[in-house]
Amino acid sequence: MASINPYIHFNGNAEEAFTFYKSVFGGQFARVVRFKDMPISGPVSEKEADKIMHIVLPIGKNSLLMGSDTPEFMGRHNENENRSKILISAESKEEADKIFKGLSAGGTVEMAMEDSLWGSYFGMFRDKYGIEWMIDFNPKLK
Numbered sequence: 754m755a756s757i758n759p760y761i762h763f764n765g766n767a768e769e770a771f772t773f774y775k776s777v778f779g780g781q782f783a784r785v786v787r788f789k790d791m792p793i794s795g796p797v798s799e800k801e802a803d804k805i806m807h808i809v810l811p812i813g814k815n816s817l818l819m820g821s822d823t824p825e826f827m828g829r830h831n832e833n834e835n836r837s838k839i840l841i842s843a844e845s846k847e848e849a850d851k852i853f854k855g856l857s858a859g860g861t862v863e864m865a866m867e868d869s870l871w872g873s874y875f876g877m878f879r880d881k882y883g884i885e886w887m888i889d890f891n892p893k894l895k
Contacts, residue, residue, distance in 0.1 A: 758817040759839045761884055764829050767805035767822045770882040774818060775810055777855035783809040783817070788824070797824045812841075832883035840887045842894075846874050849890040856880050856888075 763770055768785075775782065789802035797804075804822040812818055818839075823830060843849035853866050859881035866876035866888065874890040 758819060761818075761820040761839075762823050762830055763805075763820060763882065764832065765801070765804055765822050765825075766882065767808060767820050770884070771805070771808050771810055771818075771820060773880075773882075774856070777852060778810065778812050778818075780811055783811050785809075788822075796826050801825065838877065838885040838887045840889060843888060843890040846890050846892075849874055849876075849888050853878070853888045856886055 771782070784807060785805065786807040787803050788797045788806045791806060801822070801824055804824070805820070807821050808819065810818045841852055843852060850866055853876050857878040857880065860878050862876070862878045864875070864877045866874060869875040872891065872893060874892075875888065877885070877887040879885050
């Protein structure tokens with residue numbers, strides 16, 4: 754079966770964001786590659802050499818959250834643009850609450866965790882890095 758693993762881009766703070774995500778989800782980074790680690794040092798400036806070219810955080814048994822910094826020569830991301838949301842399917846109501854509370858800290862809650870009309874325990878928010886998340890626990894899928 755195919756799997757979907759989100760890949761998100763940052764304006765120079767990918768390491769900070771992924772350290773925050775690791776504090777919520779736990780685990781260890783499976784891979785961290787900096788621009789200076791690349792064999793060919795293209796147009797990335799010296800001040801960006803330590804920025805993240807590729808980072809991977811395993812989440813759960815079969816999911817990966819991946820990301821990178823975007824070098825300045827490629828322009829900046831509008832952190833308030835309408836991005837796709839990342840959906841986290843929790844294994845319990847308690848886990849959903851823990852993830853929601855952790856990831857939404859310092860962000861903007863769009864919908865607090867509550868029982869939804871479609872039967873899930875659900876909430877959504879934009880985290881302090883501008884990434885949009887949906888947290889869901891569906892007891893029928895347990």
